[in-house]
Amino acid sequence: MRFSVYRFNPETDSKPYLQDYDLEIGPDEDMMLLDALLLLKAQDETLSFRRSCREGVCGSDGMNINGKNGLACITPLSSLKEPIRIRPLPGMPVIRDLIVDLDQFYKNYERIEPYLINDEPPCDSERLQSPEEREKLDGLYECILCACCSTSCPSFWWNPEKFVGPAGLLQAYRFIADSRDTHTEERLSKLDDPDSVVRCHSIMNCVDVCPKGLNPTAAIGQVRSLILKKSI
Amino acid sequence: MAISQRSFDAVIIGGGGAGLRAAVQLAESEYSVAVISKVFPTRSHTVSAQGGINAALANVDADNWHWHMFDTVKGSDYLGDQDAIEFMCRNAPEVVIELEHYGLPFSRLDDGRIYQRPFGGQSKEFGTGGQATRTCAAADRTGHTMLHTLYQRCLKCDTTFLNEWYAVDLVKGATGNVVGVIAICIETGETAFIQSKATIFATGGAGRIYESTTNALINTGDGLGMAMRAGLPVMDMEFWQFHPTGISGAGVLVTEGCRGEGGYLVNKDGERFMERYAPNAKDLASRDVVARAMAVEIREGRGCGKDANHVLLKLDHLGEDIIKQRLPGIRELAITFAHVDPIKTPIPVVPTVHYMMGGIPTNYHGQVTTVKEDGSTEIVSGLYAVGECACVSVHGANRLGGNSLLDLVVFGRAAGDHVVNALRAGDIEGHSGAFELDPALERLNRWDNTKSGERVDDIRREMGQTMQNNCSVFRTAEVMQEGIEKISALQERLKHAALQDHSRAYNTARIEALELENLMSVAKASVLSAAARKESRGAHSRVDFADRNDGEWLKHTVCFADDRLIYKPVNLEPISVESFPPKARTY
Ligand SMILES: Cc1cc2nc3c(=O)[nH]c(=O)nc-3n(C[C@H](O)[C@H](O)[C@H](O)COP(=O)(O)OP(=O)(O)OC[C@H]3O[C@@H](n4cnc5c(N)ncnc54)[C@H](O)[C@@H]3O)c2cc1C
Ligand code: SF4
Ligand code: SF4
Ligand code: FES
Numbered sequence: 001m002r003f004s005v006y007r008f009n010p011e012t013d014s015k016p017y018l019q020d021y022d023l024e025i026g027p028d029e030d031m032m033l034l035d036a037l038l039l040l041k042a043q044d045e046t047l048s049f050r051r052s053c054r055e056g057v058c059g060s061d062g063m064n065i066n067g068k069n070g071l072a073c074i075t076p077l078s079s080l081k082e083p084i085r086i087r088p089l090p091g092m093p094v095i096r097d098l099i100v101d102l103d104q105f106y107k108n109y110e111r112i113e114p115y116l117i118n119d120e121p122p123c124d125s126e127r128l129q130s131p132e133e134r135e136k137l138d139g140l141y142e143c144i145l146c147a148c149c150s151t152s153c154p155s156f157w158w159n160p161e162k163f164v165g166p167a168g169l170l171q172a173y174r175f176i177a178d179s180r181d182t183h184t185e186e187r188l189s190k191l192d193d194p195d196s197v198v199r200c201h202s203i204m205n206c207v208d209v210c211p212k213g214l215n216p217t218a219a220i221g222q223v224r225s226l227i228l229k230k231s232i
Numbered sequence: 233m234a235i236s237q238r239s240f241d242a243v244i245i246g247g248g249g250a251g252l253r254a255a256v257q258l259a260e261s262e263y264s265v266a267v268i269s270k271v272f273p274t275r276s277h278t279v280s281a282q283g284g285i286n287a288a289l290a291n292v293d294a295d296n297w298h299w300h301m302f303d304t305v306k307g308s309d310y311l312g313d314q315d316a317i318e319f320m321c322r323n324a325p326e327v328v329i330e331l332e333h334y335g336l337p338f339s340r341l342d343d344g345r346i347y348q349r350p351f352g353g354q355s356k357e358f359g360t361g362g363q364a365t366r367t368c369a370a371a372d373r374t375g376h377t378m379l380h381t382l383y384q385r386c387l388k389c390d391t392t393f394l395n396e397w398y399a400v401d402l403v404k405g406a407t408g409n410v411v412g413v414i415a416i417c418i419e420t421g422e423t424a425f426i427q428s429k430a431t432i433f434a435t436g437g438a439g440r441i442y443e444s445t446t447n448a449l450i451n452t453g454d455g456l457g458m459a460m461r462a463g464l465p466v467m468d469m470e471f472w473q474f475h476p477t478g479i480s481g482a483g484v485l486v487t488e489g490c491r492g493e494g495g496y497l498v499n500k501d502g503e504r505f506m507e508r509y510a511p512n513a514k515d516l517a518s519r520d521v522v523a524r525a526m527a528v529e530i531r532e533g534r535g536c537g538k539d540a541n542h543v544l545l546k547l548d549h550l551g552e553d554i555i556k557q558r559l560p561g562i563r564e565l566a567i568t569f570a571h572v573d574p575i576k577t578p579i580p581v582v583p584t585v586h587y588m589m590g591g592i593p594t595n596y597h598g599q600v601t602t603v604k605e606d607g608s609t610e611i612v613s614g615l616y617a618v619g620e621c622a623c624v625s626v627h628g629a630n631r632l633g634g635n636s637l638l639d640l641v642v643f644g645r646a647a648g649d650h651v652v653n654a655l656r657a658g659d660i661e662g663h664s665g666a667f668e669l670d671p672a673l674e675r676l677n678r679w680d681n682t683k684s685g686e687r688v689d690d691i692r693r694e695m696g697q698t699m700q701n702n703c704s705v706f707r708t709a710e711v712m713q714e715g716i717e718k719i720s721a722l723q724e725r726l727k728h729a730a731l732q733d734h735s736r737a738y739n740t741a742r743i744e745a746l747e748l749e750n751l752m753s754v755a756k757a758s759v760l761s762a763a764a765r766k767e768s769r770g771a772h773s774r775v776d777f778a779d780r781n782d783g784e785w786l787k788h789t790v791c792f793a794d795d796r797l798i799y800k801p802v803n804l805e806p807i808s809v810e811s812f813p814p815k816a817r818t819y
Contacts, residue, residue, distance in 0.1 A: 048740050116333075127332065131341070
């Protein structure tokens with residue numbers, strides 16, 4: 001199989017280039033893209049990428065695969081057209097090869113105060129939550145912070161410091177939707193400006209790429225309408 | 233080599249569940265704390281944990297921590313230390329409630345309380361009252377929710393993180409006390425001495441010594457390697473848990489919670505074979521028992537598939553709703569990695585290396601101990617270990633499902649508390665005076681300066697295969713002896729291996745080489761300890777010594793880097809309750 005991989009080493013390369021690799025893969029070998037990258041790295045150990053769980057739950061190996069963001073570890077080679085073009089997640093500074101600097105992405109996550117806030121004094125037992133209330137968190141809490149969504153979002157590319165981006169907003173809504181969180185008002189106020197939320201133009205790239213099948217656009221819609229409701 | 237220096241009251245190596253729980257405790261105190269993690273914290277292996285965390289909350293059925301304690305002692309095949317087991321089970325309800333208060337999105341019962349499911353090895357009434365329901369769960373993503381919740385909590389209390397930093401070695405002070413670590417910033421290649429009064433290891437497991445494992449690629453036993461290089465021992469390394477249900481071929485885990493929800497295993501005749509091996513607990517017997525039964529079925533020709541090399545986990549009878557609601561992540565994994573939808577088709581599974589019961593010996597405050605020739609223990613000043621890298625020992629010879637996540641938070645918190653108290657009392661010597669940086673730097677220099685030699689990747693591959701073949705579910709003296717020889721030879725070869733990539737910025741090849749040195753130490757300790765233990769207990773199952781032998785072997789194996797093995801008595805004395813004396817273990 002043919003691979004065309006984005007390469008850049010800041011110590012030796014003045015600019016990035018594409019490197020071609022060939023890999024013998026048997027016809028009925030069932031392999032994920034990450035397995036193939038590991039084999040390529042066994043040939044050429046300078047090839048750099050992040051990886052950890054190799055089962056789609058840690059969010060380490062988001063990359064741009066044949067033009068679309070996804071996780072290498074759960075992308076079967078059989079689903080990809082050759083040559084397989086692999087690039088780092090778009091719009092982020094490249095540290096080396098497929099490794100991008102995610103600082104801004106993490107900052108935007110931290111900005112939405114991604115933790116439960118409840119000022120009532122803690123009790124000895126759990127805070128009760130009905131199964132229906134808990135169900136509101138489904139489709140939100142599963143986010144693995146892989147950044148596939150935000151790095152496919154044009155609004156985030158253009159205004160990463162202002163627009164929170166789909167991943168951060170999905171998490172913002174995860175806490176707004178949690179019946180145990182008492183800071184809904186404050187959370188909404190902090191997002192109520194011309195940039196943080198409203199720069200989403202519902203282009204839906206984020207939904208299209210999310211490897212966990214989550215829907216940031218819908219969550220953003222919810223946040224938006226709650227802000228609207230609050231202001232009337 | 234130029235080396236920068238930073239200083240904190242406490243440094244935690246590891247941003248998994250154990251490290252972050254300790255971090256919360258310290259960050260909420262008046263002391264400065266930094267968490268060093270070789271990956272961004274939410275990429276730690278804890279994120280993969282599925283089924284849940286044990287606590288006798290009695291939300292679904294009668295329960296109390298005494299029963300939990302009995303099950304854990306029995307599950308450990310009596311090798312667990314009963315003071316630590318009591319401490320863990322007694323504190324379990326409180327730490328789980330605390331996680332809920334931090335925001336962990338547990339699944340819920342109709343009355344609004346935390347959802348609990350049955351797991352293997354759980355009973356009521358000290359083994360006589362039938363199956364208990366003790367495992368608290370957030371669907372089948374409990375580890376993910378726990379890790380993210382703890383990371384979020386750390387953000388709330390402003391913890392300092394050194395993310396994508398790799399700890400290379402411990403630094404010792406004048407009296408043999410620990411005064412910090414040498415670490416590399418992976419992004420820039422910068423080497424630094426991170427000084428601290430207390431260093432807490434929370435570096436996780438080392439399943440990557442085996443070729444096929446449920447463990448993440450980053451589970452390379454770094455804490456154990458660092459401890460051994462510093463002259464400290466590791467304990468009970470012969471006990472590796474094979475989880476019954478790894479997806480055949482992929483090594484990816486599907487949780488015991490599948491069986492807790494009512495799934496069961498069948499062989500090629502469609503027989504529910506666990507009824508023969510464990511007439512009472514059946515598919516929810518302890519993991520060692522189920523894994524061995526599966527291995528026997530496969531060995532005796534009753535495996536499934538064209539190579540007869542796996543059995544099937546049947547879930548379809550549970551119905552679409554239960555699967556989608558309680559096991560959504562499992563369904564996703566089965567579809568991705570086994571190409572079957574468990575709503576319709578059973579999942580092909582094989583016993584797969586999963587968990588390291590052994591580790592760095594500690595007491596139940598998380599303080600690392602070393603062991604002297606006569607078996608007596610001594611506390612190592614300034615060093616703590618918690619989570620899978622530690623051996624406190626609550627899991628003994630076999631861990632119960634749902635007890636590891638519990639271990640992380642109970643002992644993470646306990647170690648954090650102990651450090652805070654010790655700092656307040658001025659009990660920790662700290663980093664005044666002389667310290668020794670050279671050995672660690674020499675090792676780094678060797679990798680940087682060796683220009684030709686064997687490739688790291690080849691050696692890693694051979695190590696994995698050797699452990700797979702020579703230290704597996706069933707063991708014999710001959711096969712393990714061969715294992716020792718092969719691992720020793722590989723360890724020697726590794727000393728002369730070379731990197732092709734000598735760059736500094738994000739050099740993952742260099743990190744992998746350093747990791748392999750740790751893996752090799754762990755592999756060596758495991759096969760040495762296993763060959764020496766001439767009995768079968770828990771996960772250590774010998775064909776040539778098929779029975780447990782309490783007379784001679786009711787003791788912990790302690791192993792040092794120079795291949796020395798010494799033994800330490802098991803603590804059969806709990807803190808406040810009566811001891812559970814060893815008895816025959818049936819399910
Ligand atoms: C698939 C799977 C499912 C599981 N399900 C369950 C379950 O349902 N219930 C249960 O109780 N247990 C379960 N377990 C076991 C449990 O998940 C692990 O034992 C536990 O998560 C280990 O946590 P930890 O905090 O000790 O380490 P980890 O989560 O592995 O974290 C280790 C940390 O140390 C850091 N680190 C390591 N080395 C270095 C270094 N040299 N320098 C800097 N940082 C370093 C890493 O970056 C990481 O942050 C499961 C395990 C697996 C494999
Ligand atoms: S829907 Fe909004 S957040 Fe998602 S990609 Fe489009 S602009 Fe970005
Ligand atoms: S929403 Fe989806 S794509 Fe975005 S970070 Fe979370 S898991 Fe990744
Ligand atoms: S390696 Fe964890 S998501 Fe791919």
